[in-house]
Amino acid sequence: IHSKDQICHEDYQRTADWLLSQTQHRPKVAIICGSGLGMLADALKCQDLFKYSDIPGFPQSTVKGHAGRLVFGELKGKTCVCMQGRFHMYEGHSLIRVFKLLGVETLIVTNAAGSLADSYSCGDIMIIRDHINFPGLAGLNPLNGPNDDKFGPRFPPMSGVYDKNLRKMAFDICKSMGVSQCVQEGVYCMVGGPNFESIAEARLLHRLGVDAVGMSTAPEVLVASHCGMRVFGLSLITNKVVKSYEDNASVSHEAVLEVSKMRSETLQVLVTELISRMDINNNTA
Numbered sequence: 001i002h003s004k005d006q007i008c009h010e011d012y013q014r015t016a017d018w019l020l021s022q023t024q025h026r027p028k029v030a031i032i033c034g035s036g037l038g039m040l041a042d043a044l045k046c047q048d049l050f051k052y053s054d055i056p057g058f059p060q061s062t063v064k065g066h067a068g069r070l071v072f073g074e075l076k077g078k079t080c081v082c083m084q085g086r087f088h089m090y091e092g093h094s095l096i097r098v099f100k101l102l103g104v105e106t107l108i109v110t111n112a113a114g115s116l117a118d119s120y121s122c123g124d125i126m127i128i129r130d131h132i133n134f135p136g137l138a139g140l141n142p143l144n145g146p147n148d149d150k151f152g153p154r155f156p157p158m159s160g161v162y163d164k165n166l167r168k169m170a171f172d173i174c175k176s177m178g179v180s181q182c183v184q185e186g187v188y189c190m191v192g193g194p195n196f197e198s199i200a201e202a203r204l205l206h207r208l209g210v211d212a213v214g215m216s217t218a219p220e221v222l223v224a225s226h227c228g229m230r231v232f233g234l235s236l237i238t239n240k241v242v243k244s245y246e247d248n249a250s251v252s253h254e255a256v257l258e259v260s261k262m263r264s265e266t267l268q269v270l271v272t273e274l275i276s277r278m279d280i281n282n283n284t285a
Ligand SMILES: O=P(O)(O)O[C@H]1O[C@H](CO)[C@@H](O)[C@H]1O
Pocket: 033, 034, 035, 036, 063, 086, 088, 110, 111, 112, 113, 193, 214, 215, 216, 217, 252, 253, 256
């Protein structure tokens, strides 16, 4: 699966069939680990691990902080598959449809993001209420090309994509974890990257009402929602995006990974508890 122009249902099916022949696990939940958040997979019990390089049709993950492994396992009695290493649009791939063919019903997506909202702090967790898909608005969309009706409709709606019940459940869990003071709910904006924002771009995003910005998530959520998956998303605020010409601060991927590492345990507890509480059989929370 190297160029989306060449990918068809049979390609996804071949990869899914190979995985199903290699593991007894039949996951209903998929987790995508954001930059530096790969340890979310460590909580899985009875693991079956596959290096991306060993999976037919799988591309390589090229970004530091993304290990490049698919981990199957049990979390509180629920069977999950976890991507330790995502593919960004700037890398050119999406594998959500393989998950669909494995039987996955719910996607939990995490990312590292910079904050635009003045009230946010580094280390905050933002439950994603909605997204702005900048590349998508400009016509760069993973659903471009002939529509495959086996996956979903030509014109999928995008309102209410981030499941309300799961968002509420996550809030309740954060309360019981005693971390609600650093939990936010907001709008994630996907930009193409791989550069971080200029100050003028940061100001534009701020004016548009963006709370957090990153270079992932929206394409995955789009494809997942198109094929009928329930979606829940979390952004870890790893940096405040520089919005002032007087501010000498500057962001780096290393700094992003450092904050991710510091907060990954909290995210692991939150995601584990969410999966533990969610009903996966009838697809309701
Ligand atoms: O979205 P994730 O994979 O967490 O990664 C985020 O961190 C990287 C920049 O540091 C970008 O790829 C951005 O999208």
